[in-house]
Structures are given as structure tokens and as C-alpha cells.
Amino acid sequence: MAYETIIGLEVHAQLKTRAKIFCGCSTEFGGPPNGHTCPVCLGMPGVLPVLNREVVNFALKTGLALNCRINPFSRFARKNYFYPDLPKGYQISQYEHPLCEEGFLNIDVDGEQKRIGITRIHMEEDAGKNVHGEPGDPYSYVDLNRTGVPLMEIVSEPDLRSPREAAAYMRKLRTIVRYLEVCDGNMEQGSLRCDANISLRRVGESALGVRTELKNMNSFKHVEKALEYEVRRQARVLNEGESIVQETRLWDVERGVTLSMRGKEEAHDYRYFPDPDLVPLQVDAAWIEEIRASLPELPDEKMQRFMTAYGLPQYDAEVLTVSRELSDYFEACNRAAEAPKSVSNWIMGDLLRECKGDDEALAHCPVKPEMLAGMIRMIEQGTISGKIAKTVFGEMLKTGKTPEVIVQEKNLVQVTDEGAIAGLVDRVIGDHPEQVAQYRDGKEKVFGFLVGQVMKASRGKANPAAVNKLLKEKL
């Protein structure tokens, strides 16, 4: 039986504002347990929440970047449930009236662009953390440092048709929130979290099938793997003539399976109602325009510009704009080198191999954009060969010295003096009469060998073009 996969994602992004959403406490990660707390985030009697404007700004930025409608009137609501890490006994969230609705995001899968609908974006507070004692310690502990750290929930339409699309959507979303500098996008540390709703339906049918909700997928890889597993599981259940049970399932990383966590009957009744402690949030056109004006160039626009302004192929432009840091690196480097394709090649090859696509590593990489540019300029000017450049790059990484110093110290300057090269050519012709004869008999392949010998004799420093030219002439 052929099925179509239907996936919608609910993503929680931790906003990197300085203060919590409803009090002035720091959002900094770590710190002694309950060190970043005050009566407000501890939920003490009589205290009241006051909305942090910066949180709204961050959510507005995201809403605009995701092409959402910004609701001029939105409200906070209480989601009621008991848990020790939830000091008030309710989470302040948005329910009936979210800040942003009806947006979209474009993803690229196999060279094809697809528009994924964004249902809504709303703001809410994070909960704390329960810590269970060492074996033998009968107590459990509660750390409320994370309580009240702002979160943004981004809900997609059920527009995703495969686990790969879901992963591509997550990556694109991460790129955007990082461009906007509203979230650090770290899935492993939980600053970006993803729940997925997934169902199957027979190809050609229009009604949606029964869905399951997947939780606990803390990397892009696991999002894809968990969904792939769930597609297979649901297909198996349906093929056996059984029906899917609406439930919440946890991804078990170790075993690579999803396991039932709770059924529909055990679902909480959160008793949502408007939070009377917070007045309705009104966002006027001026506020929206102020935020719109502050938006940085977004990945899609930047990619287009890289293609038109630098003449880069789409693939290069896409890779280089995956993060703001990387695209900044490219532009800084190219400003000095003025050789876009060459810069792009070096970044996508040697640099990214070293930094493994990690912006943290890129920031700390000893090879600064000006250094790479200097090296590329030396290639362009013929001072060093591309082959020598590999050595120079390695040295820059190891020592942090500039390419000029490295070339000087290691005496790596390319020999372009035809007189000096001619001498080497003569020596190689003299040393290899057999190969020279073969070449003259028409065995062109031997030419490469002879060039190699000349290069070797020059310890790699001879200008390959000059070697080619002189060798041809002399043969």
C-alpha cells in the first residue's frame, strides 16, 4: 500500500534576551541552583508578572522573517497543571490570541523549493528543572533558574511530506533564528526543541489520518531518524489492518524506536483561560515598522545577492549563507581578495573541513578572513602555487601566522624566473632520456611525469604554467 506522509512540527526556541520574560532575573545558563530567581519567578504569593518588551521584539522579528501576520491584539493565557518545576501551578503562554499567524518558510529539498506554512508563533515561559538525588538520597530537588526564560513556539502547518523535508525545515528555521540573533539554535543543549505530529494517508486521499506526536528528538539527525522510524511503524500497523492510536510517543535514542508515552485519554486538561494579571498586548503599526527596519538581510535574500553580486553558483551561495558568521567571513575575505569563486572554493573546502560547519569553531579559527584573502591574492598573483597554498593554509591553521610570513619563513615563493626554470627543465630532460624518447614518439601521457619531475626538482615552487611552457618548447 502506498502512503503519503504528513508531518507538522512544533518548535520551541529559547530566546536569548538578557532578562526573563516576566521578571528581571538573568537568563544565563548555569549558575548555582535557584541563583537566578526572585519572588516573581519563584511564584510566591501576591507577586505579578510584567512582560519584558524585548521578548515581544524577538518574537516580532521572527514573525516578520517568517512572513507572518502580526496580530495587533494578542493575549497571554494560563496553562494549568501541577508539576514541581512549575512554581505557579500554571505556565503563562498564549492560546486563543497568539502574536503571529499565517506565515511561511521556504525550504529546498533536492534542488526543489517548497513553501511550508507557519500556523502561529507565540510567546511563553519555560519551566524549571527537577533534579533527582544520588542513589540513597530520598529527596528530589527543584532548580528554578530556567523558570521564566522566554520561549517562542513556532507551529508549522502539516505541509511537510517526508522526514527529509522536516529536517530541512528545522535547519532552515535554525538558520533564520540565528540570523535574527533571537535564539542560539542549539538543539543538543535544548535551546531549540522540536515535537512532531505525524500521520499517514493513502495516496490520493484527502482526509488526514490519525496522528501521533513525537517528542525527545534533540538533533536534526534524530528528528529525521525518529520520523523515518515512525513512518515505517505506522505503515506496518496500517498494512496489518490495524488503526493508529492517537498518542504521544518518545524517541528512544539508544534503541532507535519510538515508544508510547501517554494516550489520548491521559492527555491533560490544561484549563486554558486568559491571564488576568497581564493586560492584552497591543502592537501598533509603528512598533511593527520599527522591528521590520531592524531586520538583517535574511538567508534567502543573501543567497540571491551572492549569486548576482559575486556570480557564485547556487550551491556555493547556499552553503555560504547557512549562517551569518560564515557569510560574513566570505564577504570579509572577498573584500580583500576580490576573487569570489576562489574564496568560495577555499571556504567550502579547506576552511569548512576544519570548522565542520560550526560557527563557534569558525569564530575561533586561527585563519582569519584577511589571512585567507592574503593567501588567495598570492595565488592569483602567481607568488605561490595552489599546491604550495595547501601547505600555507595548514601552517596558518597551526601557527596563526600570516601567509606572507609563512611564505617568507619557509621560502615558499614560487619560481617564475624562466631562466631558473629552464635550468631545471634541461636537467630533467637530461636525466630522463627514456621518457623523453617516449614522448617524442607520441606518448603524450609521459608529459605529466616530466612536469612532475621539474616541480619536484623545484621543491614545488616552480610556476606550473611556466614549467609547462618551457618543457613543451624544449621537447
Added chain:
Amino acid sequence: MDLFRWTIHEASAALRAGRCTPAELMASVNGRIQAVEDKVHAYVSVAGDAAVQQASSLNARNEASPLWGVPIALKDNLATQGMRTTCSSRILEHFRPPYDATVVSRLKGAGAVFSGKTNLDEFAMGSSTETSCMGTTRNPWDPTRIPGGSSGGSAAAVAADACLAALGSDTGGSIRQPASHCGIVGLKPTYGRVSRFGLVAFASSLDQIGPLTKDVIDAAILLKAIAGHDPRDSTSVNVPVPDYPSLLNGEVRDMRIGVPQEYLQVGIQREVREAVRNALDLLAGAGASIREVSLPHTDYAVSAYYILATAEASSNLARYDGVKYGYRAEPVEDLLEMYRRSRAEGFGPEVKRRIMLGTYALSSGYYDAYYRKAQQVRTLIMRDFEAAFDVCDVLLAPTCPTTAFRIGEKVNDPLQMYLSDIYTISVNMAGIPGISIPCGFDDGGLPIGLQVLGKHFDEATVLNAAYAYEQRTDWHRKRPPL
């Protein structure tokens, strides 16, 4: 001389003139508390010597503040830093907040002295102070009767001269109803006029802090001191605070006074109706124009209120779970048992009843039928008042249908208890200001209260109408024979 009998403005004049010191005044009040507390039981915690200390250590005389050196009592649902704040509940019996309510810090800043924390119905849920886990407060006019509630302790303390004035909170009549039953003045300001920060929430969209005083001038003085926008309470409104005391002139000529016809119908005690009629005649004689108005949705106010207030309460009281502070049942086997027993043992029956009502009203499948419908009723009630205020400056009504009932009379009949707030509840639903002032006594010698209601943020007119009546009568000077 019995200094404790003073009003705020009398004490303030004496203190300024150097005729007594804050410590002497506080000591006099302490003596009074000792003398009457056995009979009244207005206080949960008495500051005692600590209050005299506070009075002696006040900074040099503050000429600008009429509250400098004045002993004030605080309802025990107002957070006081380091001072026990119990809400008259077992679940907070030993709770000492690390912060002051905004009204408390404002009064401190004005140089007020705190005589102690007064009794209330548990978490302000009740109309008689009988649901307190700290014992029932008695009406100073008749110790077999309730003082009203939930600010019964504050009202009884003021009536018994066990403080010069007090703060209370009013969610459905909790300042005005006890003021009425105890023969004093009680003002519920406009919702948003006074910061709720540090007021332990019962129903956040209805709760408002206000003064309970011996006369209208004192109510004006206290309101002026506590009113105003607070950045820590988003629902406090940023509008200017008039200088209420200086606006009192007792002039009602051409004032348009409306009488809601629904408030003087069946179920009202004969003497109460007569007292209100007499008050209307008196004000008409002073030049006010009286007209009948209609508040057609009055009948639905109590039902809608008990849905909205309990819904909010069920959520507001979820934080008392035994995890962080307050009462925790021990030993327990697991988390669920800790929750169940801490809350079962920590809350009294009325609080539990309201938590259950509110939880039910918000449940999936019932929300539209109850909560949303009640919100719609609330809007209609607001519109009733808006229409009335199109043609009136203030409304006049009884505060309660009857005078104080007997202790134990209604405590087992919640519906009867709820109906005693029938004239006060709509005011909270609409968010408008209302004051209760003494306007006579029934045949048994129990005080009757007259309610004056006004437009949003128009406390000045409400106070002035009340002051006009007060100036022409001397009910407010009567004291219970304790």
C-alpha cells in the same frame, strides 16, 4: 486622653503640633488592642512593641505626609517583608514574605506605623470572617454577630478603635460589606487604581485594595497614599492621582444621583431600605437631583461572579502545592500524595469548594458554557453601569440587604452567604469605585451602610458625595460600647 480614638486627620494634626509622639500614639493603640482583642479578635498578628519601636525610629517629622506616625492595620493577605502573612490559612500559617506589597512600601514611605495584620476569611473567600483558620472575628457592635468579610478583621479593628485605619481588599464586596456591618467607611477603588503587587490573589481581575476608616476624609487620605501606577503591576493604570482630601467640599448641588431600582426590591431588610430612602431625601434637600435608573443584568451578577472568581482562584491557588513554601504534609510516599494531602490539609472547606467550582468551570467542554458566558455577562453588567452613568454622576444604594447576621447563621449555607454580597458584586464586575458609609442603625442597634458608586477613576466624586452626606449626619461618630 484616649489617643486611639483619633481619626487619621486628628492624629496627624496632633503629631504635627507636637501634642504627642508617634510612639505614644502607637502605645495607646496597643493598649486598646490589649483591652478589646479578647472580645473582638480582629488581629491575626499584633506587632505590639515592634510597632512602638517602628514609631520611635521614624525619621524626623514629615510635614508633607498626613500618615506620618499614624498606626494602620493591614489585612493579612498583604505581603509584609519578614512579617507573617497568612491569608488566615493553614497553608500559609508560617509564611514570611521576603518582600513588601506595593501599598505597604508606599505607606512605609509615608511614615505610617503598622499595628499588625488583621483577620480575614481564608484567602478572602467569604463574607463573615468565619472561614478563617485563625478563629472568627466578632462584630464590635454585637459579639454574637459576624463583622462581615472578608476584610472583617480590618473593619472590626477600625470600629473597635484598635487601629486608626486599615487596609483591606475587595473582590466582591470584601471592604464595603464589613465596613457596612461595623459602622465605618470602606472604599473599593477603581480596578487598576491601586497596585495589586503583594496582595495575595483571590480573583485577579476583581481584587482591589482599599482603605477602611473612621470617616470619609481618612479614606481620601489613605487612597491618595496608596493609589497610582506601579511598574510591578501591569493592570495598574497610569492615570494621574488627584489630591482627594483637598477636593472634598461637601457640595452636592446639581449632582445627579441615580438609584438602581433593582437594589431596593425584595429581600431587603425594612430598616435598610428606610435608611437609604432617608439618605436620598437628605441629599435631595442639599440640592442633588435624584432619579431612578435600571441595571437590568443585576440578577445575573452573583452567578457570573461565582464562575469568574472561582475560575481565577482555582488557578491562583495552584501554587500552594507544598513544594516551595507553606504547609507540606509529611511523611508522604510520592509526589501525588504530597500534593493531595498538603492541599487537603492546608486549605479549609470554603477554599476547596471554590477551587472545585472554578476547576469545573474551566474544564474542557464546559469553558464556553460557563467561563465564556460569564465573561459576556460581565460585559453586559459593565454596559448597564455605563448607561446609568450617562445620566448620573453617582449611584446610591444599600451596601448589603441586611445588617450583620449571627455567627454560624449562614456558614453552612453557602448560597445564602453568597447572596449577602448581591449589591456589592456587580461593582467589582464592572471595575468601578464604590464606598460604603454609615447611614443609620436597625432596630437592634446594628449599623447600616450606604453605598455610593461612581465612574471609572472618578473616586473624587464618590468621596465628595459620601462626604456631603457624612457632614450632614453624625452616624460616623458613633462607636460600639466595648
